[in-house]
Amino acid sequence: MSDNGILKKAKEAKSKYIEIENNILEMWKNELDHIIGEKEEDNKKGNAKQIKENAIITYGKEVSNYVVKDAKNKEIQADKDVKWQIFYADDENIYLIANSYVKNTALPYAIEKNEDGTISVTDKLPNKVIGEDSQCPYGAEYKANFVQVVNSYSGMDRILSNNIYEKSLKNMNKKYFEMFPDGIVPNAKKKYSNNKVVAYMQDIEAWKIYKDNKGYANYAIGGPTLEMLYESYIQTHPKVKDKLKYTVTGENTDVNSEGATGSGYAGYLLSVDGGTTWQKWTDSFATDTNRLYVADDPQHQKAYAYWVSSPSAVHNENIMAVYYYGRVRHHYYDGKTVAFRPVVCLSSKVVLELNEKTGKYEINEFWLCENEKGWIKWI
Numbered sequence: 001m002s003d004n005g006i007l008k009k010a011k012e013a014k015s016k017y018i019e020i021e022n023n024i025l026e027m028w029k030n031e032l033d034h035i036i037g038e039k040e041e042d043n044k045k046g047n048a049k050q051i052k053e054n055a056i057i058t059y060g061k062e063v064s065n066y067v068v069k070d071a072k073n074k075e076i077q078a079d080k081d082v083k084w085q086i087f088y089a090d091d092e093n094i095y096l097i098a099n100s101y102v103k104n105t106a107l108p109y110a111i112e113k114n115e116d117g118t119i120s121v122t123d124k125l126p127n128k129v130i131g132e133d134s135q136c137p138y139g140a141e142y143k144a145n146f147v148q149v150v151n152s153y154s155g156m157d158r159i160l161s162n163n164i165y166e167k168s169l170k171n172m173n174k175k176y177f178e179m180f181p182d183g184i185v186p187n188a189k190k191k192y193s194n195n196k197v198v199a200y201m202q203d204i205e206a207w208k209i210y211k212d213n214k215g216y217a218n219y220a221i222g223g224p225t226l227e228m229l230y231e232s233y234i235q236t237h238p239k240v241k242d243k244l245k246y247t248v249t250g251e252n253t254d255v256n257s258e259g260a261t262g263s264g265y266a267g268y269l270l271s272v273d274g275g276t277t278w279q280k281w282t283d284s285f286a287t288d289t290n291r292l293y294v295a296d297d298p299q300h301q302k303a304y305a306y307w308v309s310s311p312s313a314v315h316n317e318n319i320m321a322v323y324y325y326g327r328v329r330h331h332y333y334d335g336k337t338v339a340f341r342p343v344v345c346l347s348s349k350v351v352l353e354l355n356e357k358t359g360k361y362e363i364n365e366f367w368l369c370e371n372e373k374g375w376i377k378w379i
Contacts, residue, residue: 045352046351046353047094047348047350048090048091048094048348048350049091051089052235055089058089058352059087059235062085063084063086064360065362066212066216066344067080067213069211070213076107076109078210078342082099083099084099085097085292086352088224092348093218093345093348094345094346095224095346097341099295099296100295100296100297100341101142101295101341102142102342103142104142104144104339108208109206136300136302136303136304142303143303143336143339144339144340145334145336145338146193146197147333150197150333155199155203155206156195156200172309173226176268176311180266193317194311194317198309201221201223202221203222207342210344211344216346216347216363217345217346218347219345220342221343222343223307223340223343226268226310226320230284232292233293243272243273244272244284245275247260247268247275247278249265249313250262250266251265252264258278263314265312266313267314268310268312270328281327281328281330282328284327284328285322286325286326286327293322294322295339303324303337304324304338305322305335305338307319307338307341308321315332321338346363350363
């Protein structure tokens with residue numbers, strides 16, 4: 001074979017090699033585009049685990065088609081004027097929170113289940129409505145406290161003994177129940193009014209007025225717990241994960257396993273330095289700009305704060321609250337400037353999908369999440 005023939009064959013081989021290489025590159029490019037496309041599509045819809053994994057993007061987004069049910073019989077009508085935001089997610093459930101304070105006329109009576117299974121509704125237990133405050137011009141419609149609850153509520157024993165509350169009251173105040181498994185401070189020298197208040201806020205029989213008609217919600221409660229609040233904030237602000245801490249102390253002045261000295265009352269203390277020091281309050285959410293951790297009431301015309309369903313270690317009559325400027329602190333149960341932001345726990349089967357036109361999420365009625373392996377159609 002001549003030199004020209006060898007060169008010709010070499011050029012043809014090189015050309016063929018380049019063609020094959022380009023085909024392989026094109027194939028991998030198409031596969032990569034497909035994977036990226038699927039990933040982008042998955043980011044537009046999500047079960048609880050996926051919503052949690054993308055918390056920085058998803059938390060705070062409105063869920064536009066969650067609608068509370070219409071009242072029946074003697075039920076109080078839930079506030080339909082509030083919007084619902086993605087607040088928190090664990091590996092099973094997505095939790096929504098009212099974007100602002102609900103009206104105090106839309107707070108539930110205490111509901112008691114009788115031994116025969118019937119339900120009794122007392123007319124004495126809507127939270128006491130407080131008069132107008134000059135600095136909260138519309139506050140008379142929203143502010144409410146627990147005076148009536150402390151005086152009359154008797155559902156605490158039912159809640160503590162009912163297994164249905166393992167995932168709400170007990171799991172959401174996990175550190176408290178690790179110290180007090182029965183939910184009651186043993187040998188307490190004083191009556192713990194804040195325990196009764198927290199039980200009322202977590203009473204899913206009472207707060208079911210904030211469930212929907214379509215069965216998307218597992219249950220509703222009167223407000224987030226401190227642990228849920230902090231875990232949500234850490235997921236959206238990962239830089240503070242090692243700094244923002246909470247702990248529980250007993251009814252003494254002993255130092256607990258996390259180095260916090262008790263104040264003489266059982267409840268939560270806070271830290272912003274990883275547990276080096278423990279405080280009664282912190283300005284944890286002062287930099288929150290998306291109005292998720294503070295209510296959407298920037299001029300604080302409705303209320304100064306919202307109730308958090310966890311007891312404070314400051315006093316047996318104090319529970320936690322979040323103020324309009326981002327401070328998390330204790331507040332007496334008879335406070336005159338505080339309101340409610342209920343929380344809804346969605347079914348583990350719920351899938352949220354982003355509406356790109358509105359920028360809001362919707363509960364997708366076409367998809368049902370069976371497990372983390374993938375999506376199946378709603379049959």
